[in-house]
Amino acid sequence: MKIIGLDVGSKTIGVAVSDLLGWTAQGLTTIEWNEESITSADSKLADIIAEHEIGKAIIGLPKNMNGTIGERGEASQRYAAHVEETHGIETVLWDERLTTVAAERILLEADMSRKKRKKVIDKMAAVMILQGYLDQK
Numbered sequence: 001m002k003i004i005g006l007d008v009g010s011k012t013i014g015v016a017v018s019d020l021l022g023w024t025a026q027g028l029t030t031i032e033w034n035e036e037s038i039t040s041a042d043s044k045l046a047d048i049i050a051e052h053e054i055g056k057a058i059i060g061l062p063k064n065m066n067g068t069i070g071e072r073g074e075a076s077q078r079y080a081a082h083v084e085e086t087h088g089i090e091t092v093l094w095d096e097r098l099t100t101v102a103a104e105r106i107l108l109e110a111d112m113s114r115k116k117r118k119k120v121i122d123k124m125a126a127v128m129i130l131q132g133y134l135d136q137k
Helices: 042-052 071-087 099-109 114-136
Strands: 002-008 012-018 025-032 054-061 090-095
Touching (some): 002 042, 002 071, 002 114, 012 042, 012 114, 025 114, 042 054, 054 071, 054 114, 090 114, 099 114
Antiparallel strands (some): 012 025
């Protein structure tokens, strides 16, 4: 069973997918969506789930540094419940504190331009969320 990793923002969702054995995460794409319309990414996400035969979703949970759940965390919780209900797969919320910061650092070290970083940062954060989960298994 493959696992999908999602970095859910207010305008985009970074997507990563595991290999069949669940050892590595690969960045797949970034889906444009509108958080105000929770269903706006459903068809693209359904296509990815079907194409890659996904059985579980790991969704980044942005906690505050003190471990509490803020507004963004609550939005991720709502989206996780939506994914489970709509796509019929198990979801796991994964602490994503500092993944975007770490992804930005990696891309800076790779000397990637600001314009290119903006296009891949969410996908890279999704890789880090999913790989963190896979490494813990």
